[in-house]
Amino acid sequence: MIHSALLNPFDTTVYHFINGFAGRNHILDAVMVFFAKDALEIYAALFIIAWFVLPKKDIDNRHALVMAGLSGVLALIINLVIAHIWFRPRPFTVFKKGTFTQLVPHVPDASFPSDHASGSWGFAAGSWGKQQKWISYTFTIIAVIVMIARVFVGVHYPTDVIGGMVIGIIASRVMWKLSRFVLPITTFVAKMFKFGPQAKVAEHERSVAP
Numbered sequence: 001m002i003h004s005a006l007l008n009p010f011d012t013t014v015y016h017f018i019n020g021f022a023g024r025n026h027i028l029d030a031v032m033v034f035f036a037k038d039a040l041e042i043y044a045a046l047f048i049i050a051w052f053v054l055p056k057k058d059i060d061n062r063h064a065l066v067m068a069g070l071s072g073v074l075a076l077i078i079n080l081v082i083a084h085i086w087f088r089p090r091p092f093t094v095f096k097k098g099t100f101t102q103l104v105p106h107v108p109d110a111s112f113p114s115d116h117a118s119g120s121w122g123f124a125a126g127s128w129g130k131q132q133k134w135i136s137y138t139f140t141i142i143a144v145i146v147m148i149a150r151v152f153v154g155v156h157y158p159t160d161v162i163g164g165m166v167i168g169i170i171a172s173r174v175m176w177k178l179s180r181f182v183l184p185i186t187t188f189v190a191k192m193f194k195f196g197p198q199a200k201v202a203e204h205e206r207s208v209a210p
Contacts, residue, residue, distance in 0.1 A: 007094065011157040015091055015100075018151045018158070022101040033103050035142070036149035039116050042142060043072070043123050050135050051193075059196045063186040064130040067175055068139065070182065071126030075118035075171035079164070083110035091157055102154035114156045114164035120146045121168025126175060143168070 022029060035042070047065055054061050090111045092102045120143035127136040147161040175182075190196045 008159075011159050014158040015095075015151060018148060019100050019154050022103055022152055022154060029103055032149040032152045035145045036116065036153045036155070037104060039120050039142065039146045043069075043120070043139070046135070046138060046142075050132075054132075054195075056195050057197055059187060059190055060130075061132055061135075062190055062195065063179070063183055064127055065135075066182060066186045066189075067130065067179060068123045068126030068172070071168070071172035071175040072119040072122035074175055075122035075164075075168045076115055078167050078171060079113050079115050079118050082113060082167075086110075086112070088112040088157075088160070090155060092154055100154050104153045104155060106155045111156060112160045112163055113167055114147075114150050114160040116150055117143070117147050117156075117161040117164025118167045118171070119164075121165045122171045122175075123168075125169040125172035128172070130176070 022032070047069060050065055051062060088111045090106065090108050092100065092106070093108045120139075124136070124139040124143040127139050129136075131139075143165070147165060150156040150161050151158055187196060191198075
């Protein structure tokens with residue numbers, strides 16, 4: 001494993017700029033801590049809501065949900081490989097005490113790339129052009145907030161989250177190349193919930209159908 005604690009002007013300047021807002025406002029701190037810590041739970045809740053809110057016969061958008069979720073998982077696997085090859089210390093182990101504000105406790109494991117950013121952007125990018133706009137827009141907005149929040153709370157450098165974004169987008173592209181292999185699984189799971197092309201719909205739904 002390669003260890004590196006080298007800093008660059010971009011990371012140092014942007015980290016201290018964003019993190020400099022931490023500890024000034026309790027509401028802002030609470031919002032950022034929430035997104036920094038609970039991104040996975042947010043996406044899980046949105047996934048479940050979207051799965052059941054989508055029209056019963058809609059298998060395409062449900063498949064897009066599955067692909068977005070798998071894109072996030074693949075991004076985390078890629079991160080695991082990178083972290084085992086190259087170790088970058090967390091900023092709170094490098095910068096002098098008193099020069100930053102750390103809002104959440106964290107083990108001093110590898111800082112690059114950010115798992116939260118990678119997973120979030122895997123979910124977001126995996127939905128681009130494949131999913132209903134309200135879902136893909138929501139996923140993307142959350143991913144942007146998560147990036148900022150991870151730096152805001154003091155546990156990542158800016159390039160950690162930027163790297164996570166790139167990995168998430170790449171992971172989504174790779175997963176969609178494998179879409180045809182995943183579709184049967186999506187269809188099978190959807191049938192378990194009585195969703196898909198053969199799903200029965202209520203009379204009022206049929207009356208408004210195009």
